[in-house]
Amino acid sequence: MSLFRIVYVSDAVGDAGLGLLPLIDIIGASDRNNRRDHLTGVLMRHEGRFFQAIEGARVDLDRLMGRLRADRRHANIQILAEIPIKERLFPNWAMAQADAPPALGRLLKGSLVDPSVPDQADRILVDASRAIAAIA
Ligand SMILES: Cc1cc2nc3c(=O)[nH]c(=O)nc-3n(C[C@H](O)[C@H](O)[C@H](O)COP(=O)(O)O)c2cc1C
Structure with a gap:
């Protein structure tokens, strides 16, 4: 089965940008559905x-993107990368x-149409996947 990865940024709306509870809510639903x-x-x-x-199969990603685009907790979704992948960076994490x-702060401060953005995003994700694998 071919796998894809979508990477995006969006603007949090209202309370979704603040505090831990909205994040816990989102991660809870994500964990359930993504499993x-x-x-x-x-x-x-x-x-x-x-x-x-x-990351996952195209049909599942498309369905999730539909739900994400309708979710009022964020707006202005901008896709940074949408690529076929050979293996997952986060195989054990729904x-x-x-x-x-800090690299994410720099990426977000710059222009998102800069041609180096997909590479920057990739590096952030590879670093995060290593850090997460190290504590898992
Ligand atoms: C920033 C953000 C990221 C999200 N990520 C996911 C996700 O990875 N998987 C998911 O199922 N829902 C995610 N959601 C929630 C969906 O937009 C939607 O509310 C949810 O999938 C609906 O699930 P339900 O029908 O089980 O309530 C996210 C929402 C936000 C605001």
């Missing part, structure tokens, strides 16, 4: 913005939550 749909990935939040990578590294 069912064989999706994996990581979610970070930084200064009112979300950065998420989701949806991991990670603190935003």
